[in-house]
Amino acid sequence: MPKVHLLDYVAGNIRSLVNAIEKCGYEVEWIKSPEDVKTADKIILPGVGHFGHCLKSLSDAGYLPAIHDHISAGKPFFGICVGLQALFSGSEEAPSVPGLDLISTSLRRFSPSNADGSRKSVPCIGWNDASTLHHESSSAKDEGGLGKSFYGLNPSSKYYYVHSYFAPYAPGHLESQGWTVATARYGDERYVGAIGRENIFATQFHPEKSGAAGLRVIKAFLDGGMWSDALLTSLPGTNLPPSFVANGASSSGGSMNGLTRRIIACLDVRTNDAGDLVVTKGDQYDVREKSEGGNVRNLGKPVDMARKYYTQGADEVTFLNITSFRDCPITDLPMLEILRRTSETVFVPLTIGGGIRDMVDPATGKEVSALDVAKLYFASGADKVSIGSDAVLAAEEYWANGGRGNGKSGIETISAAYGAQAVVVSVDPKRVYVSDPSELEGKKKHRVIKTGDKDEQGREYVWFACTIKGGREVRDLDVVQLVTACEAMGAGEILLNAIDRDGSNRGYDLELIALVKSVVNIPVIASSGAGRPAHFDEVFRQTDVDAALGAGMFHRGEYTVAQVKEHLGQAGLLVRPFEEFEP
Numbered sequence: 001m002p003k004v005h006l007l008d009y010v011a012g013n014i015r016s017l018v019n020a021i022e023k024c025g026y027e028v029e030w031i032k033s034p035e036d037v038k039t040a041d042k043i044i045l046p047g048v049g050h051f052g053h054c055l056k057s058l059s060d061a062g063y064l065p066a067i068h069d070h071i072s073a074g075k076p077f078f079g080i081c082v083g084l085q086a087l088f089s090g091s092e093e094a095p096s097v098p099g100l101d102l103i104s105t106s107l108r109r110f111s112p113s114n115a116d117g118s119r120k121s122v123p124c125i126g127w128n129d130a131s132t133l134h135h136e137s138s139s140a141k142d143e144g145g146l147g148k149s150f151y152g153l154n155p156s157s158k159y160y161y162v163h164s165y166f167a168p169y170a171p172g173h174l175e176s177q178g179w180t181v182a183t184a185r186y187g188d189e190r191y192v193g194a195i196g197r198e199n200i201f202a203t204q205f206h207p208e209k210s211g212a213a214g215l216r217v218i219k220a221f222l223d224g225g226m227w228s229d230a231l232l233t234s235l236p237g238t239n240l241p242p243s244f245v246a247n248g249a250s251s252s253g254g255s256m257n258g259l260t261r262r263i264i265a266c267l268d269v270r271t272n273d274a275g276d277l278v279v280t281k282g283d284q285y286d287v288r289e290k291s292e293g294g295n296v297r298n299l300g301k302p303v304d305m306a307r308k309y310y311t312q313g314a315d316e317v318t319f320l321n322i323t324s325f326r327d328c329p330i331t332d333l334p335m336l337e338i339l340r341r342t343s344e345t346v347f348v349p350l351t352i353g354g355g356i357r358d359m360v361d362p363a364t365g366k367e368v369s370a371l372d373v374a375k376l377y378f379a380s381g382a383d384k385v386s387i388g389s390d391a392v393l394a395a396e397e398y399w400a401n402g403g404r405g406n407g408k409s410g411i412e413t414i415s416a417a418y419g420a421q422a423v424v425v426s427v428d429p430k431r432v433y434v435s436d437p438s439e440l441e442g443k444k445k446h447r448v449i450k451t452g453d454k455d456e457q458g459r460e461y462v463w464f465a466c467t468i469k470g471g472r473e474v475r476d477l478d479v480v481q482l483v484t485a486c487e488a489m490g491a492g493e494i495l496l497n498a499i500d501r502d503g504s505n506r507g508y509d510l511e512l513i514a515l516v517k518s519v520v521n522i523p524v525i526a527s528s529g530a531g532r533p534a535h536f537d538e539v540f541r542q543t544d545v546d547a548a549l550g551a552g553m554f555h556r557g558e559y560t561v562a563q564v565k566e567h568l569g570q571a572g573l574l575v576r577p578f579e580e581f582e583p
């Protein structure tokens, strides 16, 4: 098998990248010291988290001169995410830390507001373009790339991005230095999505998380295929923006600041009486199935279902462990195996929730931090971890402490190590009705709204109380207090459930979603209540929510993810087109 060298300088979540490379028919060799760089032919530099942290680690370990030498020797180099950012001169994220400076532009942070006053979430999480512009000044002309695909990129494909900092794009500027650039637009900011020149290639998006479209890019790099005849036509269900060829501007029709409407499939996983792991909501519980040889738990179902939703076009898959405590050594948690197996075939982001907290390992009696637990999940293929009850407790402490975190919560420690985008806070609010907002005076101030969904007693004011332990315990903390504290402590996304809607198939709680969206800048995922494709349309039109999650309606086979996306597409909302690619 041909080889590619991976430079993994932070104990990172690169399992999916390794899986994607292997799927493309290549073997991964690890670079363990700057000396190893000399022996490498092709190098991939993945990066997650903080620009300053990544560049400083590389520099302290002596890698920067080795990378420079590799590049100037004309050997292939591929930087991903912060690996792209490393090519630039520096970043607003860490002004005192220099980059490799192969491109003399500095990275900026996305602004949460556009010039016209509309808003956008930061971090930017979701599926966007990487459209190549063939400028007169671009090297594409000399290299015969006009009308060809650059590293397998397709203007009607979508790619998965997750970042707060970006390389601003000014037409012609980078091209005049010989770079070929593919761009994306987020709100009113256009930025570099992919860039290449001679032996250098880099993407801001994660190709290993971008489904078939991303695998095609990885394969093109590994095979040395800078220019190809790969499809430059519209994919089924998409239209190439008419202006694409002329100026590269992407159509904004039905998009969210340029992003597609993200659809997430969620799998609640638990152990059944036979000891098999099953997905619970719906009728997937099938006790008649025999486990393999009876000695290991049957992991087939969660993994198979994740794979099914991936092939239906789910933009993300979330696993929630809803089993209560059992004596299981932490390193043997069945969810780790589920993630390892899922990440072999599912090339979109994976989130895992349940049990990410400080605990005592039953196997050793030793204390294990939430960060250590999260590390195990990341190493097994998770991209994000979701924190529930612990977030409520951390937020209570944050407010008791005068609006300050103590630095020790899982949110804070995981966010510091892996970046905000890796930390999802899962919120389970419950409606508390009052007839008059003044009823709450004198007590803790909770954010009350007037609701169109009165209770049986006709009360029309409501506040949203946070709960823990799967909704069984209600706390004196409201949803606004919770999400604002979590955002301040470093959470990168809110997974917003609604106990009153869960399993109801009545549609999402639009009032709750609008309230939460109005108080945070981080992306919000709508959850609970989806029973029909029209509910997705409704939540995207009536709120500016960033993503929507479905569970029961998919598990019961009532609708497929593809049907939801088709519905949204027909209603004029931008969704990621379905693609197939077998390397």
Ligand SMILES: *[C@@H]1O[C@H](CO)[C@@H](O)[C@H](O)[C@H]1NC(C)=O
Binding pocket: 269, 270, 277, 321, 322, 323, 324, 325, 326, 327, 328, 333, 334, 335, 336, 354, 355
């Ligand atoms: C879920 O978490 C519990 C501990 O909280 C653990 O005992 C159980 O094995 C976990 N389940 C999976 C599928 O990992």
